[in-house]
Amino acid sequence: MSRGEALWYLQGIDLALADAGKRLLAARAQVGETPALQEARQSVSDGEERLRQLRTEVRSAELELSSLDAKITEVGGRLYGGRVTNPKELASLQQDLHLLKHKQGELEDGVLQTMTEIEEQEVALASQRQTLQAVEADWNASQKTLAAAIGELEAQFRALSAQRTAALNGVSAEDFGAYDEIRRRKGGQAVARLQGDHCESCHVEVPPAKKQRVRAQAELVLCDACGRILYAG
Ligand SMILES: [Zn+2]
Incomplete structure (x- = not known):
């Protein structure tokens, strides 16, 4: 020669080495979670959090309703029990009962509304979970392909480096x-x-x-x- x-x-080996090195760096930069995966996971976790909030709201409204119920029974008992006869006191009890029942109605409406929202949120969450599953499957497949490509590029790089060492002997x-x-x-x-x-x-x-x-x-x-x-x- x-x-x-x-x-x-x-020079042929050096150019191939530079190219392989560049492709190896680019491939390695793609290793890791994609924004699509992170977004899909975040939307599931946001959906779960929202559902927890709504269920907590219903539980606390139900607790409030049951203590309201006890109060209504108590005030009703005094109003209709016959022991209170003072008209002013009776009128005040009636007013209390009216307010309590109004509050009860409002709370019950609120619970119904929240229950509807929970159902909607459950449907939305199910679809967000499906999306996440699909995105994860895609991501797993592409990371596998990427790992294989990186393995090939590394082997190529090693082979070229060995060729270069051999070629340098003739220069x-x-x-x-x-x-x-x-x-x-x-x-x-x-x-x-x-x-x-x-x-x-x-x-x-x-x-x-x-x-x-x-x-x-x-x-x-x-x-x-x-x-x-x-x-x-
Ligand atoms: Zn020239």
Whole structure:
């Protein structure tokens, strides 16, 4: 393998390594919970919380209703029991009873309304749970695919790294120094092939004498226009 060819081969591996590395980072960045999953889970937990609140409201209204019931029985007993005869006192008891019954009616209406809301909330929650299940299933499947892709990319990366080590054995320290320096300046592309009379990278024509030297492969020849190492592949 000529010096130019060895560098061309090394460049192929380096470009593939950079690409694999970029894809590996992108794949790893996708590991973890998605916003869709977090939203679906949040909406189930909000729905459950709302349902708990509504059930607590009903329980406390029912407690209030039962103590109200006892009070109504008591006031009614005094009003109709015959022991109170003072008309003013009777009128006041009647007024109390009226207020208590009004309060009772309001509370009962409230309980009915909350019960209806509970039923609606249960329906909504069931559908939110179904959505969460579907989103979770999708997410699990995509994370599995992702893990497999990451495994493949890691294997690819390891194989390319081994190839690079082997390829470096065929490159002198001096040639590698030149390659590495040009590669840094030229966005990873240090070696350009001759395409007919032109440099493949910058498309500028290479003079015949220089072309001759590139073909002879005895030295590293740089393109006058872009400064890359020319290789007659
Ligand atoms: Zn060039």
